[in-house]
Amino acid sequence: MDKDHDNKTILHLDMDAFYASVEQLDDPTLRGLPVIVGGHRMRGVVCACSYEARNFGVHSAMPMSRAVRLCPEAIVRPVRMSRYQGVSRQVFAVFGRYTDLVEPLSVDEAFLDVTGSRRLFGSGWDIAEKIRYDVRQEIGLAVSAGIAHNKFLAKLASEQAKPDGIYQVPEQVDAFLLPLPLKRLWGVGPVMLRQLHSLGLQTVGDLRNMHRSVLEKRFGQAGGHLYRLARGEDSRCVEPERSIKSIGHEDTFEYDIRDTDTLQVVLLDLIERVAPRLRRKNVIGTTLTLKVKYSDFTTVTRSKTVAAGIRHADEMYKLARTLLDKTEAGRKPVRLLGISLSNLTAAGGGQGLLFEQEKRQEMTDLEEAMDRLRELYGEKGICRATLLARRQRGSSGD
Ligand SMILES: [Mg+2]
Incomplete structure (x- = not known):
């Protein structure tokens, strides 16, 4: 491994029990109590749960019926995605104070390359402490931090740090x-x-x-x-979003998905990951591409170009479903699903007040669209697809 690479300082920051923590933040009577965020009390799945609920054996992606059996006193709250996205923006604004090299992985998780920030803000540990302090003081939530010289190790380290801690991978990896x-x-x-x-x-x-x-x-x-x-090697760079030509997300499932209902939920989840990134970058795209890998490892892609631009989650979802119909997904078991939006351009050409108003309107529209989609499909227990995929493994990570 080259020396430059060893000298990097990468942070992986991950909010603790994010959705549940936001519920406890907004309603102080919930603090210290087992809180479950998820779909319908009997039909949905657990999207997130507070650490108090985890003590009862409740974990993400567990069927809600089982969760309330394990923890009958749990307080179940519906998913309020637009609120979580709002908090997410505040959290990412804090991250952005310490480096421009921020690569979001989801609404509550990011890699930061702080190599160039050390001169100004101190060691990786110092920076992680400052960020944790700022997020705690200004937003009222806990973010755990993993520190290492590459992304792979930093992500392992943040798991080690939870809850509400910092873990730095030792020199002797x-x-x-x-x-x-x-x-x-x-x-x-x-x-x-x-x-x-x-x-x-x-x-x-x-x-x-x-x-x-x-x-x-x-x-x-x-x-x-x-x-x-196995040697702790990972040469991937932290990729801030401004340097990329397309925005997308894909998920490999731990078991093959055979029914289109589940695939549609996964699609929605993928869009939910992509749409906020479009908004943060303030861009729109014109080509939506769906990627499907079947269980036999053959891969197909289907694309649709809309000259007027694609920016809203509901537009993306409608298009993606049409594209999904053009594949054999459902007839053939699916191993991976991905969507991406390319041919990106700036969303607003104007400047000043008008532009700001447009931007605000656009954000509200997107949030409303997400909430409408959740109302429509929420009963299937919409939840992060990785959680869905981890259902079998019974992981309790968050
Ligand atoms: Mg998290």
Whole structure:
């Protein structure tokens, strides 16, 4: 690994139990109580839950009926996405004070490259403390921070830091990395995990002992990836959104999805991740592309161009559903779904007051559209697709 890379300071910041924490922030009578945010009390799934609810064994993506059995005194609140997005904007504004290199991963999570900020603000640890302090003081919420010299390790570190903490990967990376179970590795789903277990491998340390050629023979390209991760290597850069040509998101599922209802929920979730990023960048796109990877690993894409521009979540959702109908999704099991918007241009040409008013109007429209979509589809238990995908694994992370 080159030395420059080792010298980077990357933070992974992740809000604790974000949706549930916002509910407790807005309604102080909920503080200290088990709070569940999610769909209908009997039919939906848990989208988020407070740490108090987790003590009862409740976790994200669990069916709501099971959650309320485990914790009958839980207070169940509906998802208020536009409020969470508003809080998210405040949180990201804090992140932006310390570096321009902010790469959002979702509404409550981001990578920050603070290498160039150290001279001004101190070490990675100092910067993480300042950010945590600002978010706590100004917004009233807890954000956990992982610190490392690359994205992969920083993300592992923030999990270690939760709740409400900081964790810096030690100089001796192995002391931290090698004891971790293999399921913590990025990209290792249940299928690969079973294969690794069948080879007698349980921890990253076990994986480290495998020869590269053996892993590559067994797992192909993914083998080389595993080899690098077992050494804590990750050369990906933090990509701030202004430098990119398209905005998109995709999810690989841990089990194949066979029904179109679920795929539509996943689509909505993907759009919910993409739409706020368009808004933050203040851009619109003209081409929407849907990507579908089937369980046999064949991949198709379908695109639609709208010359007038695509900017609203409901427009994107309608188009994406039409594109989905043009694939074999549902007839063939689906392993991955992605959407992206390309041919980006600035959303507002004007300046000054008029522009500000337009921008505000555009934001309100988007938030209303998201809420309408939630009303329409909320009963299926709309929730982050990664949570959906983690349902089988029963992960309690957030
Ligand atoms: Mg979080």
